[in-house]
Amino acid sequence: MGSTTRPYRGRTAEERRAERRARLLAAALELWGDQGWAAVTMRGVCAHAGLNDRYFYESFADVEQLLLAVYDQALRDLLGYVERVVATAPTPRERIRTGMAVFVHAMASDSRRARIGLAEPAGSPALEQRRRDTYHLFARLARDWLRPADEEAFTVAVLFALGGVGELIINWLGGTLALTPDELADRASGLVLGVIAPYL
Incomplete structure (x- = not known):
């Protein structure tokens, strides 16, 4: 052997x-x-x-490959949970609210997730590209969940909304927004729905 x-x-x-x-x-x-x-x-x-x-x-092969593997593992864990929870929501609006609540609470429960997924990748070209790819992945998933009539316009709206949500979470974790996790999730959900509602 x-x-x-x-x-x-x-x-x-x-x-x-x-x-x-x-x-x-x-x-x-x-x-x-x-x-x-x-x-x-x-x-x-x-x-x-x-x-x-x-x-x-x-x-x-090198540290960058390790960092990408860490990022991908964290993303898989988050996506698996989000998809299971969102699948139980009965309407498109509820899917958005549920998905945002899960995402925000995941970031709030462990600030390392936010540092890895939102803030830190900006310091590395490879990780920054992976973050952009992740935003497009979330946009594709949102299209699958919500079935918009105009997929191109919807994708633009989702990418815009995701960037804003990421910045909200970064500021919240930095202490500049006096909100509870539930309040942050509600605010984020409302803002996202405001951006993408015209395309549902």
Whole structure:
């Protein structure tokens, strides 16, 4: 049996690699969320994960690839939850309100999510592009959920609204808006509906 499948302490080499990769992702998420993406270094992440530096390169070509993997994992987690909740809403307006409430509360419950998804990507061209791609992904999902008559105009409106919501959340987390999470979600939902309602 080859070395890639030989068990060691009851686990295969592939399982051990997957565990090390998960530890690197978790360490990078914590460092990035607490200190910013510039604080995420190969040696720092490995030290935080309790791994030898050589294990970094079995999973990631460089730090940027690690950051993108952290971003994508956080996005998958958020999207999975939003889609499950939105699917239960009976009307387009309720889907918007439900989706915005879930999004805002997710950002409010862990400010690291907001730092990773909204503010921090602006410091890296690759991450900034990924954020733009994410906005377009949300626009496509919104089209699927709401079935607008004019998809092009609707997409423009959604992109505009998402940018505004992101800025609202960043300012709220920075302490410049004296709102509860529920109040912020209500305000954001109302503003988004005002922008996209003409296209529903």
